[in-house]
Amino acid sequence: MTAPIENRSLRSRAAILNAFAGLLFRDGFENVSVQSIVAGAGIARSTFYEHFSSKDDVLRASMAQFLEVFASCLGGDDHVPELARVLDHFWDNRRLVDPIFTGSARRIVALSLSEMIESQLRRSSESLLLPPRLAAIHLAEAQLALVENWLRGRAFASVDDMATALCQTSRASARALRRAD
Template identity: 30%
Template sequence: MDRRQRKTRKAIYQAFEDLVSEKPYAQVTVAQIIDRADIGRSTFYEHFETKDELLNDMCTEMFDHIFAGVNSHCVTHRALQTGDLEGRLAHLLYHLRDTYDGICGKLLKEGEPVFTSYFRQRLAELIEENPPHIPGDMPHDLALDLFVSAFVETVVWWFSHGLKADPQDLASWFMRMLGQPSSHVVKAIAE
């Protein structure tokens, strides 16, 4: 790829990230992105058809990055066994916190449709790979939806409280709230 293209793309991404962290996605205009990235109007449209496509591309990149590590062993956090949903969710929370300056939480909180549907999709896959216990008479897809939306809400709550709570505590709360066993013991006072 041409160096100029790389440079332009990078400038657009950076400007976009900055703007999204400053104001709601819906209020970010193409004109602002162009201004911030310091590029010509037509140049933007040679890279992306619309603002939504830019977000779309960004989501793909973000989620590939974030979820790539969740199912693999990670040195900084603890090892995982297959079926350990709680561990994987905690792991995911670490990645969400450490990446993209919390714009994930922001986009979720805004209920931005593109981002939210990507996240829900990936979450659903993660949960299905590590299936929790579900009462027999309950529709399986409903249970899955409830797990997904409850976890999304957990992340939103976390973000709204400045990402202060410990990811493992959060994952444990989430699991127990959904009637699942949790191996983690939440300490009353942080030490």
């Protein structure tokens, strides 16, 4: 009995995320409502709330896989190829930049990324010059500003150069925020 329930749950979650994405890119985040997501997904309102607490929560879930790659740049491992794949996807869909990088959607994305980065900073044993939350906000905003301006065509760089620059500047900024012992 567990497998059919799990499958139904996965299908409902996928339907919610798909409906949300369609509405987000058609109407903009501000004009998406839980009711419109429910209608688009063909589910009951109670089913929505079994999976998500709000439309903000759906946006967070929709962007999590991408933001985790951005946050991983602070680590010592080479995440450039993985980040290049994400940036390539963003570049291919750059006409959709406004729904993600404007208004409250932008604030939610920045908050989500900063929370992921803060978690990484707190796992480190190194002491920071700033409280981890403030350092994480700084790093997240720097990453998002670079990506947003690139996607908006304010200056061109190749996907590979962007990925390399994002990882290198993120690590360098994180190092600069650490206390010298």
